[in-house]
Amino acid sequence: MNLTLKHVTGGYGSRTVVDDVSFTLHPGEVVCLLGANGCGKTTLFKMILRLLRPRQGSVLLGGEEIAGWPRHRLAKSLAYVPQMHTPPFAFEVRDIVLMARAAHLAPFASPGKADRLIADEALESLGILHLASARYTEISGGERQLVLIARALAQQAKWLILDEPAASLDLGNQIKVLRAIGELAKSGLGVLMTTHVPDHAFLYASRVALMCEGRILSLDTPGVALTEATLCKAYGVSLRVVEVGSRSGIKMVVPNELCEEEYV
Amino acid sequence: MATLSSSSDTLKYRKPNALQGGRAFVLLALLLVLVALGSSVIGSYSLSSRDWWNVLTAPLESGTPGIVLLQIRLPRLLACILVGSGLALAGSSYQGLFNNPMVSPDILGASAGAGLGAAVGILFGFNIVAIQALSFAGGLLAVLLTWALASGLCRRGDPVLMLVLVGILIGSLFTALISLTKYLADPLNKLPVITFWLLGSFASITTKDVRLAIIPIAVGCIPLLLLRWRLNVLCMGEQEARTLGLNTGVLRFIVIVCATLITAASVSMCGMVGWIGLVVPHLARLVVGPNHKILLPTAAVMGGCFLLLVDDVARTVGALEIPVGVLTALIGAPFFLFLLMRERGSEA
Numbered sequence: 001m002n003l004t005l006k007h008v009t010g011g012y013g014s015r016t017v018v019d020d021v022s023f024t025l026h027p028g029e030v031v032c033l034l035g036a037n038g039c040g041k042t043t044l045f046k047m048i049l050r051l052l053r054p055r056q057g058s059v060l061l062g063g064e065e066i067a068g069w070p071r072h073r074l075a076k077s078l079a080y081v082p083q084m085h086t087p088p089f090a091f092e093v094r095d096i097v098l099m100a101r102a103a104h105l106a107p108f109a110s111p112g113k114a115d116r117l118i119a120d121e122a123l124e125s126l127g128i129l130h131l132a133s134a135r136y137t138e139i140s141g142g143e144r145q146l147v148l149i150a151r152a153l154a155q156q157a158k159w160l161i162l163d164e165p166a167a168s169l170d171l172g173n174q175i176k177v178l179r180a181i182g183e184l185a186k187s188g189l190g191v192l193m194t195t196h197v198p199d200h201a202f203l204y205a206s207r208v209a210l211m212c213e214g215r216i217l218s219l220d221t222p223g224v225a226l227t228e229a230t231l232c233k234a235y236g237v238s239l240r241v242v243e244v245g246s247r248s249g250i251k252m253v254v255p256n257e258l259c260e261e262e263y264v
Numbered sequence: 265m266a267t268l269s270s271s272s273d274t275l276k277y278r279k280p281n282a283l284q285g286g287r288a289f290v291l292l293a294l295l296l297v298l299v300a301l302g303s304s305v306i307g308s309y310s311l312s313s314r315d316w317w318n319v320l321t322a323p324l325e326s327g328t329p330g331i332v333l334l335q336i337r338l339p340r341l342l343a344c345i346l347v348g349s350g351l352a353l354a355g356s357s358y359q360g361l362f363n364n365p366m367v368s369p370d371i372l373g374a375s376a377g378a379g380l381g382a383a384v385g386i387l388f389g390f391n392i393v394a395i396q397a398l399s400f401a402g403g404l405l406a407v408l409l410t411w412a413l414a415s416g417l418c419r420r421g422d423p424v425l426m427l428v429l430v431g432i433l434i435g436s437l438f439t440a441l442i443s444l445t446k447y448l449a450d451p452l453n454k455l456p457v458i459t460f461w462l463l464g465s466f467a468s469i470t471t472k473d474v475r476l477a478i479i480p481i482a483v484g485c486i487p488l489l490l491l492r493w494r495l496n497v498l499c500m501g502e503q504e505a506r507t508l509g510l511n512t513g514v515l516r517f518i519v520i521v522c523a524t525l526i527t528a529a530s531v532s533m534c535g536m537v538g539w540i541g542l543v544v545p546h547l548a549r550l551v552v553g554p555n556h557k558i559l560l561p562t563a564a565v566m567g568g569c570f571l572l573l574v575d576d577v578a579r580t581v582g583a584l585e586i587p588v589g590v591l592t593a594l595i596g597a598p599f600f601l602f603l604l605m606r607e608r609g610s611e612a
Binding site for chain 1 (some may be wrong): 497
């Protein structure tokens, strides 16, 4: 089920935040959406998730416009992983994951044994089944992010839409979360995620969409899309892309002034 | 989830902790029955369990104890259980809906609106049915005003916060109108009636009052109980709940209308009995946790117990009955402070 955007334009009030964005993403891909603060990443996400109506253009799933879909149908196709948060009530982790079943249940129904099994499988697949009875408010930030990903899995959607899954995590947890996401894509899920770290895109993305001022600046494999020219334009600072170690293909982005002595 | 299916063979289904909550609920339901039986025999006219036996076996020959039990105590008990359970259920639902443990049935102006409707009814000397109808109308009007204003003002920003703020605004507006009604009322006969009724009391409850209130309270409670698991999902916030597949607009509307119906029916039966919808859901959450699947029934049972006990105190402590609304506030406010301090303590 391809995720296609056709000339999507939108914003708030009279202000245009996303300007004529078109692309097609395929299942099995990990696509990273990069761009400076305020470039329109979040607004684009909102229009993909139908939380904001595009002023022009359309979002299609499997060739069908999602504009008229009922919420539960959309939730069976697109699962959203928000940034880790703290709800005011101390729900059990399993109860949080079970919320994913809402789209699959009749209005007056509540999750049954089969749903609990699906939730536990989702937790197990991310290696956090031992947290099932813990309180969501009392586990660590990395664990909470994994719980939210588990919830998206229990939603059994074809696409995962993740909003900065690695933000505010320590290095170990960043790698754990990104590795888990990569493995999910290998199993056939489509993944679209925002990140503020180009290095993550170099390491884990199959394609990168770089956004700048509401438009897609480049959309290609990380090595092609993230050049010094495009990165400098997107972030407005002077940057260098350097190869790391002897293995080719692993790249890092560093500020220009730091590497002049060694590499120039 | 192709990759996940392989693990399902080894993964055993484990009992969820909700079962513990189920046990707590059964115990509390038994407690409610015991408290109700106990409350039926205490009071200014002392009764024993043998009187209950006589009433049940030979209702026509039971004499004064029979009249006290069936015509005074029983309607009063039922009213306490209805109002206590209903307000606790409405309070838990509002708290889940607004994703905020600090709100209560009064938050949308429902109590104040219902209070104004009833006060106007008393002012014009209407009969009891008309007073109750006006009270409903007032409560629903206040909520619809709050709802319309909040959604009108809130094209952007936090819809939940806006609703709470507008609710407080509408609440104080209707409270001012209640004061105006009292100011206009005849100080010799109407004013005392309005004042005492607003204080909240079960002293003059009759079987007819209970019959009039039971239908709207039941009509309000049943959808809330049917939809209660979905309230969990609403706790994740508006946008997240929508991405999880909920039609949040419809759900919010149903929950608000039902919870308001319960509040208006309670207010029109026994006046403004506050704090139950705020304190009891907290208490219930301490016992069974925040999952609304078990929280709502537990809060309902606890609310019934709580109000029965408070009413027992109200009618036995002094020579004169203390208005139950005064007592719930006297107990509720410090208790809520204690809960807040406890929660702060556990966070630190």
